[in-house]
Amino acid sequence: MSARLHHRTALVTGSTDGIGAAIARALAAEGATVVVSGRDTARGEKVVAAIAEAGGRAAFARADLSRGAAAARELAEAAVELAGGPLDILVNNAAMLIEPAPTAEVPEELIDGALAVNVKAAFLLTGLIAPTMAARGGGAIVNLGSISGLYGQAGSALYSTTKAAIHSLTKSWADEYGPHGVRVNTVAPGPTFTHKVAAMEEHLAPMIARLPSRRPSTPEEVARSVVFLVGDEAANIHGATLSVDGGRSAI
Ligand SMILES: NC(=O)c1ccc[n+]([C@@H]2O[C@H](COP(=O)([O-])OP(=O)(O)OC[C@H]3O[C@@H](n4cnc5c(N)ncnc54)[C@H](OP(=O)(O)O)[C@@H]3O)[C@@H](O)[C@H]2O)c1
Numbered sequence: 057m058s059a060r061l062h063h064r065t066a067l068v069t070g071s072t073d074g075i076g077a078a079i080a081r082a083l084a085a086e087g088a089t090v091v092v093s094g095r096d097t098a099r100g101e102k103v104v105a106a107i108a109e110a111g112g113r114a115a116f117a118r119a120d121l122s123r124g125a126a127a128a129r130e131l132a133e134a135a136v137e138l139a140g141g142p143l144d145i146l147v148n149n150a151a152m153l154i155e156p157a158p159t160a161e162v163p164e165e166l167i168d169g170a171l172a173v174n175v176k177a178a179f180l181l182t183g184l185i186a187p188t189m190a191a192r193g194g195g196a197i198v199n200l201g202s203i204s205g206l207y208g209q210a211g212s213a214l215y216s217t218t219k220a221a222i223h224s225l226t227k228s229w230a231d232e233y234g235p236h237g238v239r240v241n242t243v244a245p246g247p248t249f250t251h252k253v254a255a256m257e258e259h260l261a262p263m264i265a266r267l268p269s270r271r272p273s274t275p276e277e278v279a280r281s282v283v284f285l286v287g288d289e290a291a292n293i294h295g296a297t298l299s300v301d302g303g304r305s306a307i
Pocket of ligand 1: 069070071072073074075076093094095096097099119120121122148149150151152153173200201202203204244245246247248249250252253
């Protein structure tokens with residue numbers, strides 16, 4: 057256990073699994089008190105137990121972020137209560153990963169669902185949490201973008217749009233909240249082998265073979281970038297995009 061984030065409180069959305077769970081573990085390993093969140097209580101409690109076993113502090117708040125403003129408000133309030141005080145760190149990580157499909161075949165409910173979870177929830181939570189951070193003199197927000205938000209790709213119009221929106225929100229929020237001490241940045245992963253994405257290895261192989269690194273990222277590598285951006289080493293970094301993509305965005 058390190059003390060880099062000792063006495064800081066953090067909410068990580070979508071941290072019952074994948075990259076979010078790795079971010080929750082990494083923030084807790086640096087001493088932060090972490091609120092783990094998602095829809096699946098059993099998986100969330102498992103992440104909390106693993107953090108406690110490693111000597112960290114965490115609690116679980118169930119939230120379905122497809123449910124709009126009421127769900128976001130409930131989560132923001134529960135997080136403050138479970139963390140034992142106002143939040144210093146918000147990681148907007150929760151997202152629906154969407155199967156590639158032609159635009160004309162994407163059903164309306166999937167469009168609404170993806171926009172609600174991937175964009176609207178981050179928008180609402182930031183609006184609920186950043187003003188309190190600002191009033192207390194500062195805080196740090198990291199949004200999970202994606203290389204998919206930087207490029208056009210046939211079949212990926214919906215997912216890419218949600219991630220491009222996240223990249224845009226980071227820049228607007230950096231301008232809005234930065235002068236009040238709240239730093240807002242993006243971490244943009246490339247293919248990252250969570251157990252779900254690793255199961256698509258065959259499909260991703262040609263893209264991974266083109267990466268300068270010739271390999272996918274690990275959830276832990278993405279998590280370490282989040283730790284860097286919320287910590288004091290990043291004190292004058294605002295509105296940046298940190299790519300953890302094996303070099304994809306450079307070529
Ligand atoms: N993995 C990659 O290759 C990759 C690449 C680029 C960017 N990213 C970005 O990195 C972030 C994490 O991705 P991941 O691969 O770790 O995804 P994942 O394994 O599918 O995990 C998604 C997380 O979001 C939560 N979530 C989904 N729908 C939710 C809802 N309606 N309400 C609340 N929580 C919800 C899930 O929890 P529950 O199931 O418990 O609700 C889960 O904890 C996302 O923003 C993604 O766009 C990932």
